Amino acid sequence: MIKVDNLYFSFPQKELYKDISFTLEESQHCAFIGTSGSGKSTLIDILMDPERYLFEGKLEIDPTCKIGYVSQFSQLDRTKESTVFEYIGEDFIKLQNEITSICNEMETSSDIEPLLEKYQFALDAFDAMGGDYFESNINKKLNLANLLKLKDVRVSDLSGGEFKLIQVMKEMLNSPDLMIMDEPDVFLDFENLNALKKLINTHKGILLVVTHNRYLLNHCFNKIIHLENTEIQEFDGRYIEYNFSLLQTKIELQEIAVAEAEEIERYDNIIDNLRAIATINSEASRGRALKARVRFQERLEARRIKAPFVDIKQPNISFVIENEIEDSIVVKVNNYSVAFDELLLENVSFEIKSTDKVAIIGPNGTGKTTLLRDIFNNNHDSIEINDDIKMAYLSQNQGEMLKDSNTLLEEFIDAGFKTYDEVRSYISNYGFEGEIVNQKIESLSGGEKNILQLAKVSASNANVLLLDEPTSHLDTYTQIALEKAIEDYKGAILMISHDFYSVVNGMDYVLIIDNKTIRKMTMKKFKQMIYASHFDKDYLEAEQNKKAVEMKIELALKDTNFEFAKVLVDELEKLIKLL
Template sequence: MMIKVDNLSFSFPQKELYTNITFTLEEGQHCAFIGTSGSGKSTLIDILMDPERYLFEGKLEIDPDCTIGYVSQFSQLDRSQDTTVFEYIGEKYIKIQQDIESICADMATTTDMDTLLEKYQFALDAFEAIGGEDFESNILKKLNLANLMKLKDVRVSDLSGGEFKLIQVMKEMLERPDLMIMDEPDVFLDFDNLNALKNLINTHKGMLLVVTHNRYLLNHCFNKILHLENTEIQEFDGRYIEYNFSLLQTKIELQELTIAEEEEMERNNGIIDNLRHIATYNSEASRGRALKARVRFQERFEARRIKAPFVDIKQPNIRLDIDDEIEEDTTILNVTNYRVAFDELILDHVNFEMKATDKVALIGPNGTGKTTLLRDIFNNTHEAIDMNADVKVAYLSQFQGEMLEDSNTILEDFIEAGFKTYDEIRSYLLNYGFEGEILDQKIASLSGGEKNMLQLAKVAASKAQMLLLDEPTSHLDTYTQIALEKAIKDYKGAILMISHDFYSVVNGMDYVLIIDDKTIRKMSMRKFRKMIYASHFDRDYLEKEQKKKALEMEIEVALKNTNFLLAKPLVDELEELIKLL
């Protein structure tokens, strides 16, 4: 057991984060750390990495020999860095190698051989501890596993953001920490890089703690789940897909118990009312004692009623409405011979058009100009872009500071967005899970998921007829992703969406615009499915995943109507489907 957390409680002045949470991390575990946005996952990671900085209650025991590696959620690429990818990954090995060579050179002239021999042995031990003897071949193996051998001699400053994130993961893994922590390493990775991350995780021999909301990784990578919700934590040994099924079964059991409890409480209330009525005309002491006993029984019964923070999870109510619908056949966007170049040509001869209700995914590898195109469409100043003048457009940026002012509070930002009163904002943002003191917080203090939720709330409030969405599911928890998918499905306008999320593309889009050889071509959803099955999934995986989600929704509806006769056979059907997945 490397890490043990026992009854840990912690809060900020404006928010309670954890109440007596308990869990362990042991050797060999690949643990997914999940929970709704703003529940405190990143803060808990900070506490694990540097417990001296935080005043918490409870116990945190970390094996004194446990080394921790870390890949940040918001890693920044240093464009001035002149080292190659190979040199960057091998930085620690190369440094120790140079130290050893320097010590050997000093041995030829020294009179204090004992001190140098001690330094030499220390350096050799450090080199051996991180697998230094085979470091060159190990780096090449990792690059090959991630299909990034072509980057070996490329300068780090020339990498895309997604490539740099993978290189960071490799660098930390190769240094062999006992525990490696990664905070949303999947954000903004394209399809191929996401698959590479999956391979790196699954072949890693050490202990992992990974914050992620990515359903592809969750379904394919982990053997333990930590779920933080409503200040409590749940520990589950097993796969995410099994954990979700376990939650659903628990929900059914709890709902049956809840109904039985409510009937019992109603019966007790009837007895209490009857005893009170009798007490108005019969003052015998035994009657009073019976009434007091029954009231105490009811209070104890209420106190021990089952509370289930992991079953009753708040899902946002995302609604994407529009002010005025446009005729379905109306062309709202025409792009003709669009071209963009920076140091080199990125896109050329780009031609496509969109109708008033088209829902389109724009996909392609990291660094191929997708965001630049989307931003040019929103700004509508490029000569190759013709936007229908009657169409109102809203934009969600993957660079959250582009659409949100970090120095504003949430309330101030929405007043600037056109809301009239604070009460109007409070009422509106309840649908998105924002309430209480958080509305007075600076936007800079919010988590990545909370910032993206605010952007979604702004986009929805605009009631625009066309939405430009750049990685809208990034940082969002799985419950919000599913709510967004439903909102997109119900939306009556046009959507052009950049996404590397298989599920969002397949579940919500009409067709795909795919970047290929520096231009864009249209692809049907059937061909897109065929293409990603060839690279990433077993055949019909996404259809099975979609059927699983539909069954889960049917079960939820049955539970809402307390129809357990319908819910239970649906759960059996779901269990069989999960075996196929």
């Protein structure tokens, strides 16, 4: 068991944790969630190396506890000559070679005792790692992720998504007591994401996974740890059940708030009357009655329930157009091809109209980002751009559009804002307030950098948006705010995304990369294709019904019709059990 008890930690410019406690127990697969910049990665760093940090509170981890770790920022070493099998089995192979070397040494040595001790120590370590079965175990993991075909491929030839999965397998096969993964899903295409889901669900040890991916959250975890506003909340159960409990709490709190507001208003009127009487009649008893009522009013205000996990503030994302274009073609791609070491796309043709919202879908490494960048740069003979359009670009490589050495204020001055006050006012809508506006961009989390990119895209007032993995690193609340902004946007969007929910909730249709070309697919057919591959046949209908009931509940809450909301909650609970 891992136990964190009454933990306090802060940076000079920001308090991160205030008296937080949680436990991780055997066989728990825990999703670690929270808004961008809330301190999830820092807490992982503290768990990994507590000696580096000056924190208050207790951190109970057995000194023999073996921790496996997969970073969100792992980089593929293109100089590596080892094969996938050799990379995954590196520790096993090293130990196997060591045992062979000791055996060879024992054949010729006259002092065999220390070698026997060394030999036994190596054998014990090999057994602890499941050494006799390591080749079979590697094959099983590769097969589970549908990557057995890569067994003899050089690591340097893998795509970024394939390499991330290989890292996950390598750590899992070392049999850690606690396996920590920090956003392992970022940039994975849907096939690789599904492979990651299988790896997570078949892992036998304790898992702590930072993720904002709603597909993984809904299908992989039996415990939720939610970090928000320096506080933490534990929930034993699935993410879908956690959200259901938050919705129940939200209804209860809103009902209490309405009742208390009515009570407070009633006492406000009584206090006003007493004050009016006291100005005419100065009897002491009148004054005491007034003070008593005021104290009661203060107690009412003080006991208002604060719920930092129920209504979390979303950034106010809004894409506004300066120059709306009538229905016309804004981007035309005709016989476009791209190749690096090999041909990626060949003779691709499509066109985007002025209000189309389109997702480009395809496996990692198929040329999607190159295509989007070529459209933005408008320097390719096969691409025609309407003269009346203004484009804005969000890059999955955040350093391409953000200057790390800039402060947040300087970044927006460079983008054309006139004064620091103007910048402060604008970026406060995106959650950047206080001292953070003077920080260097390099100090921000991955999610905060992407929110900053969204703020820059919004400020451009462009009528065509090119978005390359815009939901990567974003917390679920910001993802939902982005979906709403996309829905309200009056211009054209061309978006690369592997996030199923963002695609189906915001796009008109998809462009599927298949066999080095692109074909158009309706949203209905795309949904059916995904659900047929990864879910049972009733799942799509059940999820659509769930979403419809949730929308009805939101409307009931707006009308303060709490009784009807509770009836709908009962209906929602039945649907959740089907998912």
